[in-house]
Amino acid sequence: MSTQLIADAVRNSRSDDQSTVWDRLFAFWFRRLVYTQIWEDPEADLAALRLPMGSTIVTISSGGCNALSYLTAQPAQVFAVDLNEAHLSLLKLKLAGLRAFSSYEDFWQFFGEAASPANSELYLDRLRPLLDAEARAYWDKRNAIGRPRHDYFTDGFYRHGMLGGFIGFAHLLAKFARIDRSALLNGKPDAPERVQAMGRLHRLFHSPLARLITGTPALLFSLGIPPQQRDLLGGGEPLNEVLYERLLRLINGHPNETNYFAWQALLRRYPGPGDRCLPPYLQRSRFERMRDGAGLIIPVHANLRHFLEALPARQIDAVVLLDSQDWMAPDEIGALWNAIDRSGSDDVRVIFRTAGKESPLENNELASLRHVWCRDEERSAVGFARDRSGIYGGFHCYARR
Structure with a gap:
């Protein structure tokens, strides 16, 4: 199922005539664990969104770092949606860690340092029983030499x-x-x-x-x-x-x-533990909030547009698209924004990044979207300036006109 969803997403970015062997190879490749850490800065996201307490957020999950870090904004709910089951399995493991570990030291050892031989036993005894069948099967799976995936956390997870x-x-x-x-x-x-x-x-x-x-x-x-x-x-x-x-x-x-x-x-590591130079969800001072809010994170294995289309109208206050539109053809982008329009509240904000500098909504093919949506220049500039990863060409924040 995961492979098919990813293949469909890649095909959406090109017509059948334009699709190449590289597209098909990428769809096969991307079903794996790609990101052990998400490469969009959650503090930049929150600075641009300026969410009131009690907001409902929909985000692409990726490694789950940002979905968890958004708990610092005290949302009502965070839907973490992804095509890649490996990334969702990582988010589910982190949620299991927040439920299982009562101390920051254990959580840091497993997910921050992520290099202790003792983590294998922690997984088996405390995390595995809290995982659903899909996530358990993912982390239990063994490679060609018989090593289970959960052993990634025993020798430096961020090297994997x-x-x-x-x-x-x-x-x-x-x-x-x-x-x-x-x-x-x-x-x-x-x-x-x-x-x-x-x-x-x-x-x-x-x-x-x-x-x-x-x-x-x-x-x-x-x-x-x-x-x-x-x-x-x-x-x-x-x-x-x-x-x-x-x-x-x-x-x-x-x-x-x-x-x-x-x-x-x-x-390929963090300098922690502590509060400096770490994603918010890994900071010591945020640990209790992460534990208290873990139940607000809802992992969803789905195409993002299809998920939004299935929601009740006017339910969502923020949508975080990461760089997903770089994959999409104009008609698919248009359909996605129509779904956001229907499911988003009156004050919904949408943020995303682009590999290039320009927003796809500024293209002539999507001119009709600009009758509904307006790029917030000030918030976009704040997000771009605050984004410490520095790997994207553009940061964009949109609101209704």
Whole structure:
């Protein structure tokens, strides 16, 4: 079922005539665990949305980090919708952790550090009994050498997943290029070791090898970039140049002592425990709120538009689309926004990101949507400026006219 939903989503982004073997390969690839951490900043989301207490939120789940972090806004309900059962299984595991662990230390050990051999026993004794059949089957499944997936949490969970593997490959290239990743993360801008590391990073991204990697669609699947989004990301520019610019924004745009996205990109781990440089749901001071609010998170395995169409009218106060519209054809985007229009409250806000800079709603093919929806320039600018991950070209916030 998961594979079919993803395949349908990828096909929606192109006509049958335009669909390629790359689309079909991506649909197969994306059914796996891609993101061990979501790469959209939840604090930027909440700064743009400015939600009143008691709001109902619909978001694409991905790794579940943001759905949980939205509990800091004291919502009435958060629907976490996703096509990928692996990502929903991760969210369900985190919800089980909030129910099972009474101490922050245990929750941090399993989901923050995510590298203790003791986590295998914690999973079997305390988390597994709280999972539904689908999530239990996912985490119990064994690989070719008989190792269960829940063992990912015993040797560094953030090294796993498709993106974690790709980042590991990038680290190997950085090692061969003699790039000091610790200097990039912790060095002062004018420190000689950081200046040297930045120079070597520039040379690596402008090398023939980088052009080869970024020119091969399948090699970018592990970044969660389908073929059509790859075209939007490039925007007519060489993809190695665009990715280099985004990486510089990630590691230079915000102080790295508070930017956990930079830590994940350069070291594949968090610097915690505590309250600094962590997603809100992993912060010590938020733990009790996360535990109290766990029942407000509702995982949903569905196509987002179909889910919205099935809701009662005027029920939703915020919709978080991540970058999903980059996958979609204009008619599918139009149908999605019509579903939001019907299910959204009078004051509903919609936020999303784009690989390129422009919002799809500004295209001529979707001009009719602009009779109903207006881009909030100020909130969009706030979201873009606050987004520490730095990997997207645009942040967009829309409200009714």
